[in-house]
Each structure stands twice: as structure tokens, then as C-alpha cells.
Amino acid sequence: MAYYAPAGSQAWDQETVAQDVKGLTAHLDAIAETSPIQLAARHAIELMHLKIGNRALDAGCGAGSFFSAVAEAVGPNGEIVGLDHAPAFLEEARSHYATATHSTPLKLIAGDVNGMPFTDGHFDAAHCERMLIHLADPQRALAEMTRVVKPGGWVVAVEPDLTGWRFDLEDVDAAQALISGFTSTIRHPAMGLALNRRMAAIGLVERQVRAVTEVETTVEDEMFVYFDRAANTAIEQGWLSTEKAKDAVATLREQVAAGAYTSYSSLFVVAGRVPVGSELGN
Secondary structure, three states: OHHHOOOOHHHHOHHHHHHOHHHHHHHHHHHHOOHHHHHHHHHHHHHHOOOOOOEEEEEOOOOOOOHHHHHHHHOOOOEEEEEEOOHHHHHHHHHHHHOOOOOOOEEEEEOOOOOOOOOOOOEEEEEEEOOHHHOOOHHHHHHHHHHOEEEEEEEEEEEEOHHHOEEOOOOHHHHHHHHHHHHOOOOOOOHHHHHHHHHHHHOOEEEEEEEEEEEEOOOOHHHHHHHHHHHHHHHHOOOOOHHHHHHHHHHHHHHHHHOOOOEEEEEEEEEEEOOOHHHOOO
16 A cells, blocks of 8 residues: 555645655655566566667656666667656656666656657657656646657556555445545546546557556554544545544554454556557547
């Protein structure tokens, strides 16, 4: 659950990033080391179909944790372009990449994913990860990613399905209310599940859908801050009584202590190819 950034979508707005760039970068770095994110990254690289010498876009690149994987795929004659709306993240990304051993040229650009400063077909492939769930207009961002990739190139997105997160609790209604409380701060919590449909609407073809599911049997103590917040939201919205909400969180704590806790959550890795020639409009 931790790699879903439970601070909510507003934590990733430009102004908020500037206020806590070190904390958010530390969070991104820690999440990048988790096995689900690393597996999703391997899927993403494969689905981007990159070749030596290619130019690749990482949209909403954050602190640049995906750059090394791209550098290995495109080699020193290729190029990586990282775009993010928060200049503070780009400084962190620059520092991170400077310590790497890759010689692939890197360009970092502060810009809006809904209006990218690139010509049509500028890239061989484009990628984003856990970005669309937070945007006010994710469909426009996907359309822009498609526009800047050349015909025949690939657009790849890695997004969670937060509404599909499940944890075992005998009171099923209370469990659902807590999940709703958790996802209430995310602008598009079901983005992962919706990616195939959204890419189809833009006209991307040969779409491929993969999923990385993580099963957890424990919860770190600090994560209960988010359970408590979710419970408070459920109470405020009238989804649960105060007693039921507190009982639900207490029960989860007891399950963790007894080694009886189980949850699962999924990341979707979805790719679509930009149509060429006669495929346009089909």
C-alpha cells in the first residue's frame, strides 16, 4: 500500500512539492526500491520497445527514478527527456542522475503535461508512472503523450487501481468505508483499471494490459496514520459511526499484531501504439 503515496493528490501539486521537495523525494526514492515498482518498471521498459539511439520521454518524471532503466535501453547515443511541472523535482532528478554511471544525454524540462513544449512525433516512446491518478485532466495528458510520440511508437502508463485495494476485515462494509476514506484524497483512484479504455478513446492501437499485484501480511506502524485519517474521513462523510470506524482500525491493528492481516493491491502497466497511415481513424 505504501507505494501509492497516501498523502493525496494535492501533495504532488507544484506549490506543495516546493514546500516539501526533500520529503517527497525521499518517499519516491523509497518506493522506487520496492519490488512491485521495480517489476512494473521492467514491464514498462519492455512495452516501450526502445532501441539503442532512441529518444524517450518520462512525463511527470519526479526525482528521476526511471531514468537509469531508460538509459540502459537507449544507450549513450539515445536521449532521455524528463518533464515535470515542479522545478524542485527536476533539481533532485538532476542530482540523482549525476551520480549514475550512465552516459546517455539527459534533458530536464519544467512544463505542463497537458501542453507539452514538443513538436508532434518528437519521441520514439513516452512513459508515465503514478501521475495520471493525480491530474485534473488525465485524458488530455494522455493525448499529449500520444501527440509527441511518432507514429508506430509506444505510450506506456503505470497506474494503480486504488479502488481495487482490498484488506481482510470481517465487517466488509467498514472495510469498504475505510478504502473510500483512503481514496477520497486521490483525484482518479481507479486510473489503473481505466487505462485501457482511456487509451482506446485516444486511438492507441495494439494495447497491452499487464498487472502487478502485491500481497501484504503486515502493516508498518507509521501506515496506521493513514488508516486513522481514512477512518476520520469515513466518520465525517457519515459512512461509518465513530464507534464502528475506531473498532475497524483497532481490529486491523490486532490482526497485524497476531500475524493474521492480509491485503492486496494492484498496479496496471498499459501500453498502446500510436497508429500509422491507414490505421488512423480505424
